[in-house]
Amino acid sequence: MIKIENLHASIDGKEILKGLNLEVNAGEVHAIMGPNGAGKSTLASILAGREEYEITEGSILFEGKDLLELSTEDRAREGLFLAFQYPVEIPGVSNINFLRTSLNEIKEYRGENPLSAKDFMKMVREKSTIVELDSKLANRSVNVGFSGGEKKRNEIFQMAMLDPKLAILDETDSGLDIDALRIVANGVNKLKTPQNACIVITHYQRLLDYIVPDFVHVLFDGKIVKTGTKELALILEEKGYDWIKESAAV
């Protein structure tokens, strides 16, 4: 589905990613862990197409297409979804209006017919139950006045509506209490199919109790320094990242 090769990226002249390799296939869940400043969120931003980052080397193929050549919105239309670490507030724009615009633009790109208002609303009702999102929130302005947990659930709700091929969850667990975490994780699990894939970026192992990854990668100093199965996450939880730092330094 996505193949990242030897990715080097920098911001303001400072190199953050230093030769990252990663391949994700359909039906897989990959977790990316690592200490603060390792480059986890940079990776998410680059995949989604934030312009501040400069790609100095390497390539990203998404469903056979050169991802780096695509604009942010075309990446989204191709089926790449980023659940933001800090979802953005847009005052005055209702969640519904926002999603409908988004969904219809994606459909138009794919040459599909737009949804009727009735079908759209039906879909909203269906999908909002996945993350137990109060339907009242759908009429409120995008993320404005939402609690931290509501914002994260709203991200997963949007993911359910847009049905992406590849979802990247950027620290979706940060700031969530255990109940909210379970709701969000269950939502993600329900959306999982053999055709789509998911990259879960997290700092904590606990999320992986709920979203069970096929692979766990440790990102350190701009590179993936260790790859394993879900047991690796447990080791990290126990030993911390220092252990990785030491072995990486050797």
Place this chain on the structure above:
Amino acid sequence: MANYTENELAKDLENQEYKFGFVTDIETDKAPVGLSEDIIRLISSKKNEPEWMLSFRLNAFEVWKKMTEPEWAHVHYKKPDFQEITYYAAPKQTKKYESWDDVDPEMKETMTKLGISLEEQQRLSGVAVDFVMDSVSVATSFKEKLKELGIIFCSFSDAVQEYPELVKKYMGTVIPTTDNFYASLNSAVFTDGSFCYIPKGIRCPMELSTYFRINAGGTGQFERTLVIADEGSYVSYLEGCTAPQRDENQLHAAVVELIALENAEIKYSTVQNWYPGNKQGKGGVFNFVTKRGICERRAKISWTQVETGSAVTWKYPSCILKGDYSVGEFYSVAVTNNYQQADTGTKMIHLGKHTKSTIISKGISAGKSQNSYRGLVQIHKNAQQSRNFSQCDSLLMSDQCGAHTFPYIECKNPSAKIEHEATTSKIGEDQLFYCMQRGISEEKAISLIVNGYCKEVLNQLPMEFAVEAQKLLAISLEGSVG
């Protein structure tokens, strides 16, 4: 309202140039160019006016001659030569239309192009339209229906003839002929406008609407509107403007006076898209308008405006809160693009006790335009327990434009509470990125964000107007991302 922004918007966005730039070819009856006492006498006699009306005009003219054009606004333009303007141009017609069918087909077509065909309006929306074309009211609908309720809604000229007592009593009481340069000029030379009277305790069942439009080349538009809401009555009044494309600048100096008597409420909404000039800043309308309302005890006046047009705008719809517990509101969206200049805002004059005012102003500047908010909040000595809240936000869409905020806050009563907040910022990069990550194009994302930013104001407009306003916003800002 939320259902707009979809495909319709995309279609509208294709219309790059000014949508309403066409000239109707109707023989017009024009007065000679220039301004003098004779011209004023001519206008007055053309309109068969009574003596008191003529002397009102002549007094105003005397005052005006001694005045100089104001220069304090943050706008720069070549001052019009007031001797180069035609002060009277009426579509040539010998008699009033008996019915809608008698109206000149070409004029009907004009209205259709404007998207406000009377038939349509009459049939579908229940809006009564008093259509002003080059200063003379040519068709008035729903008059009869309103008449049953005792509501008077007619052209200003008709009111002078038919309701002279009301006109005499209220005309010039809110905006005296000495008020300012343009208001004095208007008082001297106004050709027509709208008049509205809502009797005691009557709630006007439909939205009253007037469309103004400048037509013949080189004619100034000087209309005058007087709305009187008698005790305990309510009216919602809509004013829309479009002007055809012309190269030389055209002057538009209107006067609008609102009178809300005890417990009355007037809601006055304007969507203004006078021709803004072309992309090089050539041509366009000068919109120098004086609008003011007075509130008696427990009365309320609410101004809502969406301004996307005109080359130069100078406009401050204001409220004099004379009666205790009266309320004034001002909701404004002002968009400027290319070389447009706008200096607009409001004045809230708190005279009565427990008076309350709210100001929400949203400025959007794009291209090389200059957009200024100028507002006065004045709390007089006896205005105990008065409140004002002002929020003035500016959104910048290009690095060539300007956004300015000039609030004047004057307080002479310690129990008053005044809060003013203003922000100026660029359209949010994070917001744009978020939208785009959800597959929304940049242009659409901007439209979405801008409409959201203006929502508090757009929400104040009646439904049909709100949709039109959203379209106008999108059209005005098209291609402005820089």
Place this chain on the structure above:
Amino acid sequence: MYAVNTTQVNKLSQLLAPLDRSSLSLEKEKMQDLQDFLETANLPTTKDENWKYTRLTKLSNASFSGSQNANIPFTVYQDAYRIVFDNGKLVRKDAFNGCRSLTELTSHELTQLKPNKVIFDALNFVYAEDGIFLDVYGDLDKPIEILHLSNGNKVNNIRHYIRVHSLAKAEISLIFSADEESKSFSNIVSEIHLDNGAQLVINKLQVERGLDVNISREKVTQHRDSVFTMNTISLDGQFVRNDVEISVQGVNAESNLNGVYIVREQQFIDNHTIIDHQVPHCLSNELYKGVIFDKATAVFNGKVFVRKDAQKINAFQSNANILMSEDATVNAKPELEIYADDVKCSHGSTTGQLDEEAIFYLKSRGISDSGARNLLVSAFVGQVLEKIEHEDIQTFISKKLQERFGWEN
């Protein structure tokens, strides 16, 4: 800048008549040019946007003449370089490196003075008596205290020039004090320059008890990485007009303006500030708070310019006023003029009275009504005063407030 109003009697010429032209060896050409300007100019009226709320009738109706010696009543810093002007005359100047008075300068050095063609600046230049010419290099070991005293009915035109050189650092207090009987007109102009990386704190303390008119102007230019802070504290003054104009010409500069004004009786205080951001990546903060008693009037006019291409500017301005009596007046005009798009600018202005609920709460805890009010007012202005770093200045202000209100700070 000000239009000539021919219909009005020229009050300015009356004002100027008894004055002697500056005996300093100032540039002849500049002098003549400004002299000509003053001859055709007139005092500004409320029709001038810059003087909209400020009537100069006190000035135009006064008559000024000779001087007498004032007593040196107080000092602010425990240890400082002290400079004292008595009715416009320099009477004390501690010796330290880089500090001279205008009378000690050559005509060539005096060309560094740059008057603008606005009325009080021009007047100050043409009739300048004396002033301090200061070059700060390095980190000055002690603060500088410049005391301006008046007790007569004289016009004092004093002009200061302060330049803080690259990476140098200084703190200067400009103190204005007048006796109860004083009826002077002090017209003070300070030209202030901050070179690259310079840091300067100016404390302007106004405690004029008499019927003085004080019009003073600080013209500041800031170059890159410089930090300028000005604290303007006006605790008395019959008629005070402060103009602070900061021209930010270097990137990464920071400008802070803090102000407190507490006026009473029929006093009038007018603070005009301009922060002109001409280059990108700068920060400005402005916080002015006022408490207006009795029949006093306060004016605040803060203007922030962000010029074209001055991107990434953060400019914040806030003004809050409390009216303490039925006859108090406040006029506020917080303005933004923005010509660049990638900026964050905001201003806020509030006017009101003390929170009655809070007063009730305090009284329910046994505090007297006036005690409760004093507490709330001192908390209100305290948010600005705490920004002043030097302890001696804090102490001085606290003492003044205590004398007047019995406030404990």
